[in-house]
Structure formats: C-alpha cells, structure tokens
Amino acid sequence: MANINIPVSVLNLVPIREGQTAKQAIDSMVDLAQAVEDMGYTRYWIAEHHNTTTLVSSATSILIKHTLEHTKKIRVGSGGVMLPNHAPLVVAEQFGTMATIYPNRVDLGLGRAPGTDMKTANALRRAQADSVFTFPDDVQQLLTYFGPEEEQGFVKAFPGVGTDIPIYILGSSTDSAHLAARLGLPYVFASHFAPRQMEQAISIYRMEFKPSKYLQRPYMMVCLNVIAGETDEEAKWLSTTMEQFILNVVRGSQNKLQPPVESMDGIWNYYEAEMADSMSRMTLLGSKDSIREQLTAFQEAYNVDEIMVVSYIFDQEKQKRSYEILKEVVDNR
Numbered sequence: 001m002a003n004i005n006i007p008v009s010v011l012n013l014v015p016i017r018e019g020q021t022a023k024q025a026i027d028s029m030v031d032l033a034q035a036v037e038d039m040g041y042t043r044y045w046i047a048e049h050h051n052t053t054t055l056v057s058s059a060t061s062i063l064i065k066h067t068l069e070h071t072k073k074i075r076v077g078s079g080g081v082m083l084p085n086h087a088p089l090v091v092a093e094q095f096g097t098m099a100t101i102y103p104n105r106v107d108l109g110l111g112r113a114p115g116t117d118m119k120t121a122n123a124l125r126r127a128q129a130d131s132v133f134t135f136p137d138d139v140q141q142l143l144t145y146f147g148p149e150e151e152q153g154f155v156k157a158f159p160g161v162g163t164d165i166p167i168y169i170l171g172s173s174t175d176s177a178h179l180a181a182r183l184g185l186p187y188v189f190a191s192h193f194a195p196r197q198m199e200q201a202i203s204i205y206r207m208e209f210k211p212s213k214y215l216q217r218p219y220m221m222v223c224l225n226v227i228a229g230e231t232d233e234e235a236k237w238l239s240t241t242m243e244q245f246i247l248n249v250v251r252g253s254q255n256k257l258q259p260p261v262e263s264m265d266g267i268w269n270y271y272e273a274e275m276a277d278s279m280s281r282m283t284l285l286g287s288k289d290s291i292r293e294q295l296t297a298f299q300e301a302y303n304v305d306e307i308m309v310v311s312y313i314f315d316q317e318k319q320k321r322s323y324e325i326l327k328e329v330v331d332n333r
Helices: 022-039 060-069 088-101 118-124 135-145 175-183 195-208 232-251 270-279 288-302 316-330
Strands: 008-012 043-046 075-082 106-111 167-171 187-189 220-228 283-286 306-310
Touching: 008 022, 008 316, 022 043, 022 060, 022 316, 043 060, 043 106, 060 075, 060 088, 075 167, 088 106, 088 135, 106 135, 135 167, 135 175, 167 175, 175 187, 175 195, 187 195, 195 220, 195 270, 195 288, 220 232, 220 288, 220 316, 232 270, 232 283, 232 316, 283 288, 288 316, 306 316
Parallel strands: 008 043, 008 306, 043 075, 075 106, 106 167, 167 187, 187 220, 220 283, 220 306
Antiparallel strands: none
16 A cells, blocks of 8 residues: 655745735735645745746745745745756855744755746846756755855855755756756655656656765655545536646746636637646546545555645635645545
C-alpha cells in the first residue's frame, strides 16, 4: 500500500479573481495562508511572475514577508525566486533579513526561468549576458552566503550569514534534476503545468543524487493541481475555473480568474482543449474518495516525499474546503 500520509504544502501564484482589485487578491493570499496553517499544511510558497495583469506575485519577497507577518508557524517561501532576474547577493540579503525576523520559517525555492516573456525578461535582467547559464554558480553563491562565517569571501550577506536558509531547486524539465542531484539539494518538479518530463526528472534526481551537508538522501517534492469537492460532479464543475486559467496560458490572453461554467464547449476549440489537458494532466480531481484513490495511485507510481498543491478555485470558501479535503485524505480522516 502506498504511503499517502506525507507532508502537504501549498503554492500560490496570487491570481486576481474577476471583480477583485490587486489589494483584494493579496488579502485573499493572506486569508488562504492562515486557513491552511490552521489545517496543518507544512509550507506556503508564493511564485514569481512579471508583466501580467492577472497575477500579483511580481514582488515575491515582499509578499512572503507580508504572509510571514500574518501567520504564526507555517513555513513561507518562494516557488520560486527566478534567479536570472536577481543578483544572488540581493536575494541573500532579503531572505536573510526575513529569516532573522522569522527564524526557522523561511524557504528559498529557486528557478532558472525568468517567469515572464522575453521582452520583460530583458527589462528585468541584471546583466546583458544570459544569466540563465550562470544559474548553477548563482545557486552555489547563495549556499555560501547563507553558510558559516568562516566560509565567506570578502562580500557577505548581512543579515544572511549563518542563517542556513533551506534552498530548493525547482524544475519543469530534466535540466534542474541533474543540478539538484549534484548539489545534494531537495528538488521540486512543476507537474502542475509541465508534467511531460516529470517521471524522467524524478528518476534522474534519485539516480544521480549525491549526499551533501544539506541533505543525506534525495528529497523529492512534486507540485500538483488539486480540485476537491463534496462530489465528483461538484469538483468537475469547480475545475472549469482552472481550465479557463490554463486557456489564458495557451492563448497568451490576460483574463482574471473566472467563475466556473457549466461547460467549456464553445469557450475553447479542440486544439486548445488538447493543449490545456496535456498541461493539467497531473490533477487530483473529485470527491474525498476519488482524491484518496488518485493520490494512492500517484504514490504507488512515484513515492514522493512531499506534495505541493495549487488549487485554482474561484469561490474562496470552496478553495479552502478543497485544501481541507486533501488534508483529511493524507491524515486518513
């Protein structure tokens, strides 16, 4: 029998719902963090996206600080900081400061993509050289900045030195699996929007993993979509919000998070539906019994150490209930 009694965490892109202001979206982010903290979720991560009117997660570290301020014990972090956009020293100082104010509660998830379109990436870029290729060196710099004082060079992150903030490598392809394994760091795969290489990435990470002072054995996290309802029918209906959200990505459109609809027929065409379906293939969907069955099957296949979930549900109370149902499943309630 697969072990489904594993830590569960939450990823939030901080979408703006139709009819909401940006401030209300941030208030919703905090409200959800407080709710999942009370449910016993392990961590709450906030993504980094730029130049989109539908998400308010561009200043990720500020949102992390805001969430830390309004919660008590849940770990809060980045899913992730897109390192090509930032000088490692600045990231170390920001996260080192947060870890000083909120000890043992800050996580740093790192991605190598810019989290936006190429024009915006160029506007954000800290140098003319392509900093995507310096990602491994940048990660190493951050590990040093957070490490003991005797290992520092001339340039130090104050606060930051000695905080030992846990670093997680994020990936949506196999590239980052090799890096996470080589550095002996925990690895998080973005199956919620890019499931195609998940199986291969998990296999590479586990096979190539080298124990380090950070981690003795591989720690594999996978991010999934979860839409849980009281019945399979309700969950299917709620999931049309997620389908419309993914259609935004497919079309490159910028519609705010939409209420559910009775049917997606007439909203998308066959090819868009196929593309959206391939992106959202890793979704736990349905009633509590269905979620339990799907999660058990997932764990029998992949046996991951932690699941991070994202739940695009328009009604905020139903969104909380979705997270509650998943927690009841992993707690075997």
